[in-house]
Amino acid sequence: MEIPMIYYIVLSLVMFFAGVYGFITRKNMLMMLISIELMLNAVDINFAVFNRFLFPGQMEGMIFSIFAIAIAAAETAIAIAIIINIYRHIRNIDADNLDDMKY
Amino acid sequence: MEYTLFILVLPLAMFLLLGLLDSKLKPRVAGILGTLGMTVCTALAYFTAFQFFTQPRNAEGVIPSQVPYNFEWLRFTEYLHIDLGIYLDPISVMMLVVITTISLMVHIYSLGYMHGEKGFQRYYAFLSLFSMSMLGLVVATNIFQMYIFWELVGVSSYLLIGFYYTKPAAIAASKKAFIVTRFADLGFLIGILILSFFTKTFDFATLTANPSAIITESAGATFLGCSVASWALALIFMGGAGKSAMFPLHIWLPDAMEGPTPVSALIHAATMVVAGVYLVARLFPVYCVTPEVLELITTVGAITALYAAIVACVQTDIKRVLAFSTISQIAFMIVALGVASDTDLHTGLGYMASMFHLFTHAMFKALLFLGAGAIIHAVHSNEMSEMGGLRKYMPITHITFLIACLAIAGIPPFSGFFSKDEILTAVIEKSTFWGIWMTAVAGLTAFYMFRLYFRIFWWKDTDCSHHTPHEAPATMTMPLIFLALVTCVAGFIPFGELVSVNGQPYHIHLNWSVATTSIIVAVCAIALAAWLYLKENNKPTAMANTTRTLHTAAYRRFYIDEIYLFVTHKIIFGLICRPIAWFDRHIIDGTMDMFAHVTQWISARIKGLQSGSIQGYVWILIMGTLLIATLTICCCL
Numbered sequence: 001m002e003i004p005m006i007y008y009i010v011l012s013l014v015m016f017f018a019g020v021y022g023f024i025t026r027k028n029m030l031m032m033l034i035s036i037e038l039m040l041n042a043v044d045i046n047f048a049v050f051n052r053f054l055f056p057g058q059m060e061g062m063i064f065s066i067f068a069i070a071i072a073a074a075e076t077a078i079a080i081a082i083i084i085n086i087y088r089h090i091r092n093i094d095a096d097n098l099d100d101m102k103y
Numbered sequence: 104m105e106y107t108l109f110i111l112v113l114p115l116a117m118f119l120l121l122g123l124l125d126s127k128l129k130p131r132v133a134g135i136l137g138t139l140g141m142t143v144c145t146a147l148a149y150f151t152a153f154q155f156f157t158q159p160r161n162a163e164g165v166i167p168s169q170v171p172y173n174f175e176w177l178r179f180t181e182y183l184h185i186d187l188g189i190y191l192d193p194i195s196v197m198m199l200v201v202i203t204t205i206s207l208m209v210h211i212y213s214l215g216y217m218h219g220e221k222g223f224q225r226y227y228a229f230l231s232l233f234s235m236s237m238l239g240l241v242v243a244t245n246i247f248q249m250y251i252f253w254e255l256v257g258v259s260s261y262l263l264i265g266f267y268y269t270k271p272a273a274i275a276a277s278k279k280a281f282i283v284t285r286f287a288d289l290g291f292l293i294g295i296l297i298l299s300f301f302t303k304t305f306d307f308a309t310l311t312a313n314p315s316a317i318i319t320e321s322a323g324a325t326f327l328g329c330s331v332a333s334w335a336l337a338l339i340f341m342g343g344a345g346k347s348a349m350f351p352l353h354i355w356l357p358d359a360m361e362g363p364t365p366v367s368a369l370i371h372a373a374t375m376v377v378a379g380v381y382l383v384a385r386l387f388p389v390y391c392v393t394p395e396v397l398e399l400i401t402t403v404g405a406i407t408a409l410y411a412a413i414v415a416c417v418q419t420d421i422k423r424v425l426a427f428s429t430i431s432q433i434a435f436m437i438v439a440l441g442v443a444s445d446t447d448l449h450t451g452l453g454y455m456a457s458m459f460h461l462f463t464h465a466m467f468k469a470l471l472f473l474g475a476g477a478i479i480h481a482v483h484s485n486e487m488s489e490m491g492g493l494r495k496y497m498p499i500t501h502i503t504f505l506i507a508c509l510a511i512a513g514i515p516p517f518s519g520f521f522s523k524d525e526i527l528t529a530v531i532e533k534s535t536f537w538g539i540w541m542t543a544v545a546g547l548t549a550f551y552m553f554r555l556y557f558r559i560f561w562w563k564d565t566d567c568s569h570h571t572p573h574e575a576p577a578t579m580t581m582p583l584i585f586l587a588l589v590t591c592v593a594g595f596i597p598f599g600e601l602v603s604v605n606g607q608p609y610h611i612h613l614n615w616s617v618a619t620t621s622i623i624v625a626v627c628a629i630a631l632a633a634w635l636y637l638k639e640n641n642k643p644t645a646m647a648n649t650t651r652t653l654h655t656a657a658y659r660r661f662y663i664d665e666i667y668l669f670v671t672h673k674i675i676f677g678l679i680c681r682p683i684a685w686f687d688r689h690i691i692d693g694t695m696d697m698f699a700h701v702t703q704w705i706s707a708r709i710k711g712l713q714s715g716s717i718q719g720y721v722w723i724l725i726m727g728t729l730l731i732a733t734l735t736i737c738c739c740l
Contacts, residue, residue: 020725024718032718095717102715 008049016042029083029093033076040072104154104171107189110147110199111242113140114235121228130223137227138210141234145203155196156601165606168192168308173244182303188244190307193602194384194458198241201465202374204589206234208582209369212473215578216365216480226266226363233259237374241381245305246295249382253291253346256375257284263370264362276358283355287345294338297331298389307385314388329395336396340383340403347379348430349437350407354664356430360422360485364476367422372429372472373465380436380461387454387604391445401441405540408434410661412547416554417647417657420485421475424555425468428511431548432464438541439526442533443604451604452532455611456525459598463518466593467510470586474504477579478559481572487555491562491639496572499580501560503587508556510590512549512625518593520618521611527621528614542624549625553632563639 015038022035044065051061087093117140121133128136161167173188210230217226236255243249258281265277299305301320310316317332326334341352348356359371370376383390383400390397408431415427436457443453477500482489494501510517513524523545531538574580599609635642647654656662714720 020721024722024725027718098717099715102713 005049005053008045012042012045012049015039015045027094027096029086029095032095033079033083036079037072037076040068044068104151104169104191106147107151107191107242108172110144110151110203111189111235111238113144113147114231114238116140117231118228118235121224121231125224125228128224130219133224133227134210134214134217137231138207138214140231141203141207141210144234144238145207148199148203151191152196152200155191156193160608163606164608166193166601170244170308183299183305185247185305186245187248189242190244191242193606194381195241197458197462197602198381199238201462202234202237202241205369205373205465205469206230206237208469208473208586209365212368212476212579212582213363213365215576216476217363218576220363222266226263229259229262229266230366230369233263233370233375237378240378243307245307246299246310246386247305249385250288250291250295253342253378254288256370256378257281257288257346260284260359260370260375263366264359266363266366267361270361273361276355276361280355280359283352284345287352288342290338291342291345294335294340294342297335298339301331301335310386311388314392317389318392330393333393333396336386336390336393337399339386340379340390340396340400343379343382344403345379346382347376347433347437348407349379349403349434350410350430351663353407353411353430354667357423357426357660360420360426364422364472364479367426368469368472368476371426372468376429376433377436377461377465380433380440380457383437383440384454384458387440387443388445390440394444397441397444399441401438401537404434404437404441405537405544406434407431408438408541408544409547412544412551413657414660415551416547417654419487421478421487421490421555421559422472422485424551425471425475428471428548428551429468431544432460432468432511435523435526435541435544436460436464438537439529442530442537445604448603448605448607448609450532452525452609453529454604455599455602455609456522456529458602460519460522460526462596462598463510463522463590463593466586467507467517467519467590470503470507470583470590471511473579473583473586474500474507477575477583478504480575480579487558490559492560493572494560497574499574499583503583504560505556506587506590508552511552512629513545513621514549514625514629515618515622516591516594518590520622521594521613522598524613524618524621525611528617531617542621545621546624546628549628550632553629554636557632557636561637 019035019038019040019042022038023032026032026035047061047065047068051058055061083093086098090097117137121128121137124133155169156166158166169191171189171191173186176185176187178184210227213226213230217223220226233256236252236259240249240252240256243252261277261281264280265273267273295305298310298317302310302316303320304310317335318330325331329337343349345352356371356376360367362371390400411427411430411434415424415431418424418427439453439457439460441453443457444450445454477497478490478493479485481493481497484490506517510519513520515521527538527541527545530541597611599611601608603609635646659665
C-alpha cells in the first residue's frame, strides 16, 4: 500500500515549523543552526515528494534536493566556522550577546 | 609681412620664459632678457611700419590695409566665426610703433627703477604679458579678438597695479581697477553681441566697409526710444570709456597709481588707457552712421576733460596730478573723435587729430611719468610738499620734464602743440561752444602742468635736511632723453599723410587763429602758475582759503568716489543684495534644513527597529510574510 502524498506534506510542514520555532526560541547558535537544517530538510522532502507524485517521469526535483543537501553541507561548514570565531572573541555563542550591529 | 606675427609671439614667449623660470633666473638676467625681447619686437614693429607706409598707394590714394595672418578659431555658423589674426592698417601700425617704443623705454627704465625690488623677474614677466596683450588688441582683425585681448590687458593691468601685493592700498587699487573696467566691459560685450547679431559679422574690415548694415539690418527695432544700432554702439563705447577712464567710469585710474611708476607710464598713461580711443577710431565708420552716439561721445569727453583738469589743479600727489592730466588728455582725443565725420578729409579732421594726439600724448605722457618716477626715486615720496628746488640736483630730469610740460601745455615747437591745435580746430569747426570749452581746458592743462613743474623744480631753494637727492642712473635717464627728443620732433611728422579718416593723404596746415589763441591761453596759464608757484609764498594757500568749498570739493575729486561708495554700499548692497541674501539664507536654506530635520526626526523615532537581535528580525520577517500571505488570500477569495 502506497503512502498518500498528504502524509509527506504534513511531515514536512511539521518539520519546517519546528525549525522556525526552534530558530526563534533557542538562544544557542548551534541550536539555531540545527533548526535551519530542519527547515532545509523539510523543503528537500517537499521537492522529492512533489517530483515523485506529480511528475513521476522526470528527475528535476530529486536533483534539486541533492543539490540543496550539498549546499546545506557547505553552508553548515561556514556557519560552524563563524560560530567558532565568535566563540573565540566573546567566549560565548549566545545569540542575545550578538547585538553589536544595532543602531 | 608674415613676420608681424613675431611681434606678438615674442613677448608671449618672454612672459612664459620669465614667468616659469621666475626666481631660477638672476634678476639682472631676467631684466636683460625681457628688454632684449622687447628690443627685437620694437625693431620688427618699426620695420613693419616702414614697409607698410612705403608701399604704393592704390588708385584712390589710400594705403591698402593688409591681413598678413588670419585663422579661424571658433566657427559657429557660416557668418558667425571668431578668427584670430593680424590686421594692419594705418592706425594699427601707428599703435604698434607707439606701444613697442613706450614698452621698450619702460623696460630699460625699469632696470634702474626696479633695481633690487623683490619679484623683479615677475615684474618683467608681467610687462611682457602686458605688451603681448596690448599688441594683440591693436592688431585684432575682429571685434571679438579685440575683446579677448581687451580683457587680457585688464588682467595684466590688475597684476601690475597690485605688484606690491603686501601694500593694502595697492591691492584695493588693483581690485578697483579690475572691477570698474570689468563692469564697463559688460556693456562692451553686450554691444558686441547686439552689433554682430544684426550685422552677422565680427570682422572689422566687413563692418567698416559697409557701416550702414547695422542700420538697415536692425531697422525698426528700438529700445527705450533709441534705435538698437545706437544702443549697440553706445554700449561698445561704454567699454571704451571704462578702459579710457571717461567720466563717470574714471575712478579707477587715479588709484591705479599705486602700481610701480614705470607701469603707470606704460599702462595708465600711454597705451592701455587709449584703448577706448582706439576702439572708437577702429569702428569709426560705424559710429558715423549714428550721429547721436557721436554727440554722446563728444559730451562725455568734454565733461571728462574739464572735470579732470579742475581736479588736477589741486591734487598734491604728483602721480595723481599726472593721472588726472591723462584722463583730461584722453578726453581731448575722445572729443576730437566725437566731432569728426567720415564724409571727407576736412570734416574728418578730428579723426586724424585724435590719432595724432594719441601718438604725441603717449610719448610726452610716458616721459612725464618716467620723470616723475625718477623724482620719486630720488625723494622717496609722491607728495609735492616733500619736493621743491630739485632742478639743481636732477638736471636731466628737469630738462626732459620741462620739455614734456611744454608739449602738453601746447607750446610750439613741441609735439603737443601740433596735435592739440588740430583737435581744437576740429572742435571749433563743429561747434563754437565746445571749441571755447576745450580751449579753456587746454589753458587749465597748461596751468596744472606748470604748477606741478614749479612745485617740483622751483618753489624752495634749500631742501632736504636728511639727504641730498641725486640724479637717476643712466638706465633711467636714457629713456627720458630719448622720449624728450621724440617729443621735440614728433610734431613735424607728416602725420596726416599717413593716418586720416578715409586713408587719403591729408596735409596738415595750422589754423593760425586757433593756434594763436591756444598759445596765448597757454602762456597766460603758465604765467599764472609761475606767479603762484615760482617762489615759496603763501598765495596758493590764501587762494585755497578764499575758495574753500570749491577747493575741498576738487581735492576730494568732487566726491565721485563717495557717490560710488554710496550707490554700491547703501543702495546695491543694502537694498538689493541684503534682501536677496536674507531670502537665500532663510527661505532656500530653510527649506533644505526642514527636509533634513524631518528626516532626522523620523529616523530617531524608528531606529529602535534595528535592535541587532537576529531572532527578533526573523520573528518580524515571518509575521510579515504571514500577513502578506493572509492578505493575498483574502484578496483572492
